[in-house]
Amino acid sequence: MRNDWSGQHFPHPPGRRPVVGDVLGADPAQPLQSTMRRAGGLGPIFELHVFDQKFVFVSSAELAAELADESRFQKALSPALVALREFAGAGLFTAYNDETDWALAHDLLRPAFTRDSMRGYHPIMLAAAQELFDSWDAGTGPVDVAADMTRLTMETISRTAFSHDFGSFSRAEPHPFIPAMIAALRAGQRKGSLNAMPGSALMARRIDKRNAHHQAYVDRLLDDIIAERRAEGAAKKDDLLGIMLDTPHPQTGEKLDDLNIRHQILTFLVAGHETTSGALSFALYYLSRNPALMATAHEEVDRILGPDRDAEPTFEQVPKFRYLRRVLDEGLRLWPTAPAFARSPRATTTLSTGHVMRPQDWALVMLPMVHRDPAVWGPDADEFDPDRFSPERSRGRVAHSYKPFGTGERSCIGRQFALHEAILVLARVLRRYDLTPDPGYELRITERLTLMPEGFELWLSPRR
Template sequence: MRNDWGGQKFPHPAGRKPIAGDALGADPLKPLQSTLRRSVGLGPIFELKIFDQKFVVVAGAELAAELADESRFEKALSPALVALREFAGAGLFTAYNDETDWALAHDLLRPAFTRDAMRSYHPIMLAAARELFDQWDAATGPVDVSADMTKLTMETISRTSFSTDFGSFTRDEPHPFIPAMIAALRAGQRKGTLNSMPGAAVMAKRIDKRNAHHLAYVDNLLDEIISARRASPDVDDHDLLGIMLHTPHPETGERLDDVNIRHQILTFLVAGHETTSGALSFALYYLSRDPALLARAHEEVDTILGPDRDVEPTFEQVPKFRFLRRVLDEGLRLWPTAPAYARSPREVTTLSSGHVMRPQDWALVLLPAVHRDRTVWGDTADEFDPDRFLPENSRGRPTHTYKPFGTGERSCIGRQFALHEAILVLARMLHRYELTHDPSYELSITERLTLMPEGFELGLRLRTPSAGGAASAPGAGDQSEPSRTCPASSSDQSGLNATSQGCPSGSATYPE
């Protein structure tokens, strides 16, 4: 994992020390946000030296777009992902590029994210949201938005992944699997953070010993679920677990073994629920702070869903919430919940910055910086403005400059799942409730595997939707955005969502 780049030098923050390097200027609880602050004035590529580990960071949009070229570059595993492998193994998110199980799992799971598959998940998403709203209707004070969004997305992903209900909205205490999973995940993160420090190996052993029972519980529970499903071939197999258990590769006939299936489930649970809950939380934060934007959101949901606050969006209606999609896009621009990814070259190459990069070298693409590059996003790059994703404002924007779901063939396979769920939940929530925020609250972001607002609460009051437009009216919704298929080439392997190709929000289609 040592990343020396052949001794090449890069700009770095002031105050570097002989042994600790740049570690003393970092916030150990919020390393990404402190890196974002320290990056000011360092240019599009810089380095941080944390004891004996060099982190080369790309903050410029042009250089990030260069690293997105799949013919020259590929995914690399940062120290954080290497540490996560001890928990999630060779899942889609943590596998090395040359591990054959990654390609097998990717091919087998693609059908799980087609339009027909998404249609089957839609009622499961609605049911989980209904349970949340039952809890909110009974609330007597403000609700903890991030905590509740995390419960919601955990229930959705567990029910669609392996048909398991953790009872997040019915139990007095969390299902034991959830704290065990969180503890095991945090242990891996701590080991990744300590990796470059003196004495890291000794500290890692202590962490492993303290958390071994958590990891064993998670592994054993999932293994029992997998074993029980193998023993019941007549059980409905339309969830992700069923696909992995019973679907051979269409060309080779290969199947995933049970250990790798466990790793894939863990990957979906860990990466899938936190990213979506964070996206929802940031969207609600920005909407609740801006009465004009909130009024536009209410107008859109009332136009599409009509005057009954209990009505639920149909599958076909979800893509019509184009303003809500722009709100999500803009929240993910400012605070991409998966905030960085690493890239390495396939062979020795020279970057446009003049630096020579070898296959053993890797660079971190710092998305909150790339998404604020003024050469792409203008002088208002730090401001929340969903209309920057209108078609007329997106047209001509350079490709590969908006990457909240990663890039290339290793980008997030579940991005359409996440967007469908997030839009559905936002639409139902805004149709049902008036939101009130605490004006004294200042956005504070906690850094786990993902970014998430912390301490963010909202007051809720049942609202009476406007009796304006009818839900069934043709073209109901934002008339400024015609519904059409994104012209991005179907052969493109960039893994971009529609807006990164300059397409209107919400116009991306599911794979057939």
């Protein structure tokens, strides 16, 4: 975990102190945003010391593209992902590169995201969206956009991953699994943030003790679901769990064991719902604040879906919402919901900056900064403009300058699933409702495992 870069030094913010390093200028509630604020003038690569841990950050598109070269570099696990392993084990997102179950799971699950498989998920996505709309229609007052998008995407991924309904729109209180999962996840995050501090081992044991029952409940529920499905035998289902249980590797004949299946389900639940709900929330925020952009989105939705506000897009129609796709892409450019990824070299190499990087060294690619690099995105890089992703403006753009789903062989396997769901939901919301924001609201970003608007509400009225 120590990241000493053989003693090399990088630019860092002013105010470094003995022992604590650069801690005094950090905001523990907003580590990413406070790092972005402190990075001004530090150049394409810089460092922060947190006690005895060195964090090296990459902020330029040119250097990020260099680290995206799969022949020289590969995925590394940052302290946050190492901490997440205690929750999600060797899942697709948290496995080390040399763990064989990662490659096995990736090969087995790749067919689950083909066009034919996506066609089977389409009606499940529509049904979950309708439940959200029914709850909105029955309510009064504004809706909490991020909270409701998170409920929606959790239901969608749980039903498509292992055919389980958590009742997010029918229960008065959340299913006990949801708060238990969140508590276990936050415990891992706290341990990751404490890793570099003196006495971290003692604090980690205390966190483990307080949260052991949450982790045990999550593990037990998923293990029971897996065991019940195994007991069904011939009653197979075409969901992700069914694929993991019933499909051998086409070359080796291997199958995943039950522990790794649990880790993969947890990975899909955690990584698969928060990222998509954040993408939807940012898209709705920016559209609702800009009447001209909203009018363009409405024109496309009305043209494709027709006059019926209850019209549901067909599977074939979803890729036709090209402007909505640009809106989602632009929201993910400014606020990529998975905001960073770490890279290490396959062998000792020298970066274009002149720094020598060894396989045990890692750097965090800061996507909100890479995605705002004026050398690629222009002097207005901080402004929301979906037309940046029009074909004519995208042509010739620097490779690897837009990476909201990660990079290389370890990039997000569910990218098409997330985009299909997000476009489908966005189209239905815009066709069905007029959206009125609070004019006094200013965007606040909460940092969990992902980025999400905080306190963002909309008033809904039936659209004529």
